[in-house]
Amino acid sequence: MKKALALVMSSALTFSLLTACGNKTEQNASESGGKVKIEFFHYKPEARGTFDKLIEKFEKENPNIDVVNANPPDAGTVLKTRAAKRDMPDIVGVGADTTFAELAKAGMFEDVTKAPELNNIQPSYIQMVKDVSGLEQVYAIPYAANADAVIYNKAIFKELGLSVPKTWDEFIAAAEKIKAAGKTPFYFTFKDAWTTLPAYNALAANTQGETFFQDLNKGKTSFEKGYKEATEKFVELLKYGHKDQFGKGYADGNVAFAKGESAMYLQGIWAIPEIKKANPNIELGVFPYPVTNNPEQTKLVSGVDLLFAISKTSKHPKEAKKFIDFLLKEENAKAYMAEQNALSAIKGLTQEDPMLEGLKESFAKGALVDFPDHYIPPSINLANLLQQLTHDQDVEKFLKTMDAEWEKVKERK
Amino acid sequence: MTVPAVVLFAVFHTFPALQGIFYSFTNWDGLSLTYDFVGLKNYYYLFRDENVWHSYLFTFQFAIVSTVLVNVLSLAIVIGLNEKIKFKNFFRAVYFLPNVLSVLIVGYIFNYLFANVLPLWGEKLGIEALSTNILGSEKWAWVGIVIVAVWQACALNTILYLAGLQTVPSELYEASSLDGASKWQNFRHITFPMIAPFFTINMVLAMKNFLMVFDQVVALTGGGPGRATESISLLIYNGGFQGGEFAYQSANSVIYFIVIMAVSILQIKFLQKREVDM
């Protein structure tokens, strides 16, 4: 009897303890000194400083709101962990990728299909958000787009008498010429697995055909069929790297390219601000990856790089919306695009930066295509498989693994 | 007083463990509101999953090599510290120092050393193998992790062995020095048999800790290059939270639990038998 009583008492004690904890956090989370606290969680380390400035401005205008700028590494994993905890940040700023798609499907975000904010956004980007999630409703507001492009050092190109390559053959010839001159054509940074993706995405998007993923889901094609060319070309590029390309990471690469250690840098335009930080005077330009020998067909890979979604469980959706509206304001959006060299998803805001001259034509023609890796589930871990490929250069093995992993994910569903 | 403790422990330790076992028979992704029972399907796929095999292989390779190295080095250090040397207390303090440092931060520091300091030396000494970052090499990245793990883990084992040595009566040594025994004979016939129980503890603890390696891998390689250094814990963390494989990785944890139990029990059995035999 005594024991039973003790048991009841102890569990009662536990629960009172826990509820006490629970109440405390709610107060902590939402009101720090009479302010409403909202958490803005995003996955762009390079934009951290820009957001800091914008948040400061916003807090001046809205002294009762305190915005927390949260940007952990492995943001995707952290975000999913928190979704599993049912503890979502108020505003989520990620790309239109599989992480977003899964969270949207799991009903984590507010439906914004009818939001007036969408009227100002370019429809093609709204469509991308729908396509990625495979849903009819829209769960996020596209903000910035990016483009996958080769960044090149104009001074080195001039010195070697090179012009911007338009075809795959010209691209390789240029790399050969740079190598012959004793310089590094591409500064690879394979210590960070994800830095294999920009080049591979461009290669895949331009060679996989229009309906690859639909066919793949129907079982009509395979990576072995559709990705062979892209993978072989990717391996070809590896010949033009540098000695310690497996030991350097993204941050090292930005600094090295800024210092003129390589003629080209296979990244996307998001790397430009970081490069400029390391060397403000660098003369650089960009051009779309010339993947085939038919320049008419070259498509620029461009996707929604940043979208804003409000989580369903947010305790302060009003304030969260206010912050998003603030970011969408022309002057603030302009500030973001300029600092981040991003392309705006907002109608009528064009990127006038002369550095991005090389991409104008693709945008004017609408020769755009979304990132293929936005359609590949993260448990396949494409980046790490590519990192593996950079080591063993075994095309056959890579394609087989991709097919096997794709099968596995499908079977386990 | 014990009852609440037991209840709390059950609620926060045993119950989640049972939950983990329960989920391993479902197909829950960690996010959805619903899930179905799939029986042993997850286990079936686990055994066919190359990534899982690979992570076990890497983790065991890492754990065995590290355990052996740590114990050999610790014993060597202890024997050195036990000789009559200068600044004994200072050295003892130095050798234990790594134990109080955060594993993650130590990992970051070594990450920089591997990337920026060792290659410089390699260049200077003209050793090709050292002139690139070993963490970037598929073949050798695991060695980098071993170095860091051993650097840090020696501290605790050294202290444990030192404690063990204090239990050895000095008369034994006096007797053997009368017999004119060499240092090696001393170690072989007196020191080691006397501290055998400590050897057991050290081997078991070190192995168990190394099998659970996580922090070092996160700080040094993130599981790369490719999946070369993906440890079991990291695979469970990544797959379970990010890859939407909550149930699948729960099944992986169950297997992992069985493996660790089995290894520890085997070790204890085998090593204790040796203690008696010596």
Next chain:
Amino acid sequence: MAKKTNWVATLLIAVGALFILFPLYMTVSIALKTPEELADSVLSLPVGLHVENFAKAIEATNFFQAFKNSAFITVTTVVLTIITNSMVAYAIARNMHRKFFRFLYYYFVSALFIPFPIIMLPIVKQTSAFGMNNPSGLVFLYVVYGIAFNIFIYVGYIRSIPKELEEAAIMDGCSTWGVFWRVVFPLMAPINATVAILTCLWAWNDFLLPLIVLSDQSDMTLPLVQYVFQSKFGTDYNLAFASYLMALSPMIIVYLFAQKWIIGGVTRGAIK
């Protein structure tokens, strides 16, 4: 036993000690250099003190906030662990002749072998359902999880305390409660120190549990902050190292002052 100093051993041990100290020397020296000095030579001695790295690092990682969190979590965990775990251990140790308590002892000790990942996924959901994804919740988890190992240490020690003392106290009319606090607890001082040290090191340096339990950035502990701000450091290694050094230094300072005591404590834990 007057023996001559063994110089060979001294030398070898000294070389080994250099291996231990070198990375720490590097940390200090990089933290004190400017980026330019670092670019010139990685190994050179720092010239002058560049405190601005530290100022920047404090600002970048919100150091004091993280330090406060780490300190709060560690201190509360240690205090609560000693008070609660010692009581539980006492009850178990003095009742080992009863089946139920013997079962409990083995139940706790066998939990030592359960790898954390199996608990990791469910506990994440559980803690947030209970509103425990904050420092207090983390302390609670540490205290509860600590039981398994601490029981193991405590019980061995308590059984070496002679029962006569307690029996005498009971004759004087003390309750069990009184016996424990007035007689047993003071006798447990050395082993309490051991548990305190081990718990302190664990709670201070742990990374995985805070990583999955805490979600609010203002709650983060020092190791977690280093992880979260990796992106902020980029290639500014001096800043990163200043930050690492600050995160490591509280423990190093404590260790310098109390190393004899800490080593002694850990040793006692080992012999038990």
